[in-house]
Amino acid sequence: MGATVAQTAVRILTEARVRRVYAVVGESFLELLDALQREREITLVSARHDAGAAFMAEAEGKLTERPAVLLASRGPSAASLAIGVQTAYQDETPMVVLLETPATEPVWSSSGELPTSDLTAMFESIAKSTLRVTDPDGLPGLLAHALTTSQEGRPGPVVLGVPCDIWGMPYDAAKPMARVRPPASGTLGRSADAVAQLVDEAKYPVVIVGGRARSARDELIAVADELALPVYNAFRRQDAFPENHARYAGHLGLGIPARQLDALERADLVLALGTQLDEVTTQAYRYPTAQQTLVMVGTGIDVSPKRRGLTFRVDSEVEPFLRELREVASPRTRRASAANAAVHTFMTPPDTSGNTRVHPVDVVRALRKLAPEDTIVTSDAGNFAQFMHRYWCFTAPRSQLGPSNAAMGYAVPAAVAAKLAEPRRTVVAMVGDAGTLMTGQEIETAVRYRAPVMVVVFQNGVHGALAMHQARTYGRLTGVSIPLTDFASWARGLGAAGYTVDDREELEPIIASALVRQRPCVIDVRTDPDVVTPDVRLSALLGQARPQPPAQ
Incomplete structure (x- = not known):
């Protein structure tokens, strides 16, 4: 007997290095649950509430930078887990949601009720992408696409609507097996030479780092040391740059001491690495000012044409950009400022x-x-x-x-x-x-x-x-x-x-x-x-x- 759609999907998840699937289990994906139970490399985590399952999937994606999978059955489940999907969307966290949609043929459930209506559209404003499966042969390819899409460019949650009666259907083994391709890393749309020149010419350059700069930590520390750059951590991204480092300028969070903003207040160049510069990080959009030059680095960075001070963006992963910047920029010898020292006093x-x-x-x-x-x-x-x-x-x-x-x-x-x-x-x-x-x-x-x-x-x-x-x-x-x-x-x-x-x-x-x-x-x-x-x-x-x- 050939593989079912559920078994094929589990195989794709395994090859994509998905290690946990989070859910409040439901009858909408019985065949998938059974297939997961037989796969040693993936753990099904059965949570007590859909919101808890969604936060778990988001947290794992944020920690590992690889998507965890979240299962949603019917309307109540989908509505309850939406909070975690929206969190993943705002925080640029990779996630794949497998959402129940109506059966390909209308059937009555064991509880005597028709399955829920198609709720995929509900997620369109809080997900990076929403996709719909229409037949058994289409699921493997769309699942592989969802896993890749969740990670490339600006990471985020992808919601894949799956008819509830598809999981147990046979998958045509003669068809080419869907593969998850590595996410695109972006290109250096602007040469690091241009940024290096801005740094050289700036009197008071500063850096703001976000969650997508975490993987570039070693390069970031080296750049801060070699170019004498004060570094701020974006809101709730305090692990992006070590807070005990001499170049650490502070956390751009809520209720921070006024003096912690001194370096940012006087800056003439703001280099934003792996951050969208959200409302809290920018202190209610007070920074950067129109007088400050702003450079944003990261794949899929969303740039409003009205953003104040924007000079250009570099469509690249942060780590290769910093590596190139180190090669072309001239070292600076400016000592850590008194403002940097004051930050450690505040802490x-x-x-x-x-x-x-x-x-x-x-x-x-x-x-x-x-x-x-x-x-x-x-x-x-x-x-x-x-x-x-x-x-x-x-x-x-x-x-x-x-x-x-x-x-x-x-x-x-x-x-x-x-x-x-x-x-x-x-x-x-x-x-x-x-x-x-x-x-x-x-x-x-x-x-x-x-x-x-x-x-x-x-x-x-x-x-x-x-x-x-x-x-x-x-x-x-x-x-x-x-x-x-x-x-x-x-x-x-x-x-x-x-x-x-x-x-x-x-x-x-x-x-x-x-x-x-x-x-x-x-x-x-x-x-x-x-x-x-x-x-x-x-x-x-x-x-x-x-x-x-x-x-x-």
């Missing part, structure tokens, strides 16, 4: 001994002291993350996973995927209480797949970012309180270890114990609700007594 955790409650800085300080240097840190959206962004020093490559689109609920599923992809590295998820309540059930997935992640919950009983904006704008709070949750007991109920921290003195012993035990765990830290950012106190904005923690 030093302040003294919090006067705080009666656990300060968020205490958590980051303890983790930074005890966790290995190459720890992978995943984080959620929320004000609590500012403490990690400012006080965690990212020195190892591929060590930060965070969504630039402010998606909540990312950290826990991302940590699970990171541990499955990098089992020898420590993985820590930093997440607020609200984000934990959204996708924290994926701790059970970590338990089931023996992925010993550490989930650190900053539980302050409030949506900190929203509370800050409400207090600043209206002087009162609405809908931002979160009742106290016993996350430690909840974790134990899911099969993980659970700890509760009410005192800063408990932090280091508990973290040290959790690191040694090597099992999935949740550390529930009851942090001070008044401390909403490194620089802002909620009580100061409200002009009243300090907020009280939620009632137990």
Whole structure:
């Protein structure tokens, strides 16, 4: 008997080095699930919710720069996982989504309902590409095309609509086998000579590096040293350039100290490597200014003709461009500026001994002291993350996973995927209480797949970012309180270890114990609700007594 479409698809995934397929399993792809079960090189990761599965696939793609595969069955599944697809699209993450579409012949499902309508169009605005399979012979070629498309140019998610009755159909073995071709690397549309001349002529050149410069780390460090270039990391891309380097100029994130922008403020040349220069990175599109020369480097970079200061773009992968730039540029001997030195001062955790409650800085300080240097840190959206962004020093490559689109609920599923992809590295998820309540059930997935992640919950009983904006704008709070949750007991109920921290003195012993035990765990830290950012106190904005923690 010949191979089925499902078996052929699994063979293509294997040859493309796909190692995990994420899903909440459904009856739409029973034959595919069975084919995956028989393939030793691919693991099917069965998540507890489609949003969790989508964040897992996105995190693996971001970490490995190779697409993970996500399965979507029917309307509810597709709608639930859309948040992860949109995250992949904004963060330029390779991903392939296999989405159920109506059968080639209308049939009734076992539940007595007709299959869902074609939802492929729903993803057109949040995916790099959407494709549709119409017959069994077409799936292998389109799947191979989707895998390649997700990686080349500007990476992103590709959604492939597949009729639910195709998987079990035979595939004509006489047809040529579809192959996944290597993604195109782009060409040097402008000679590095031109950029070298701009660098030579500039008085204050700076570099901004994004996620797609991660693979060029060694060349980037060499260029920064040889050409005396201050280097900024784009929003939540703090592992692109080591933060302990003398040329490190800072992280272009939220709520950063004003002086951290000094080098960017006075720059006459901005070299953007592997970044689209999003809203946060540009500080609400304040930079680059019209007076600054801007050069953007990267394949598939989207350049608006209205972008201020743009001189030209180089359509090339970052690493070969930097290699050529090193060959033609003249070395510079400018010393690291005082602004660079100030950045390292900003990153030093302040003294919090006067705080009666656990300060968020205490958590980051303890983790930074005890966790290995190459720890992978995943984080959620929320004000609590500012403490990690400012006080965690990212020195190892591929060590930060965070969504630039402010998606909540990312950290826990991302940590699970990171541990499955990098089992020898420590993985820590930093997440607020609200984000934990959204996708924290994926701790059970970590338990089931023996992925010993550490989930650190900053539980302050409030949506900190929203509370800050409400207090600043209206002087009162609405809908931002979160009742106290016993996350430690909840974790134990899911099969993980659970700890509760009410005192800063408990932090280091508990973290040290959790690191040694090597099992999935949740550390529930009851942090001070008044401390909403490194620089802002909620009580100061409200002009009243300090907020009280939620009632137990």
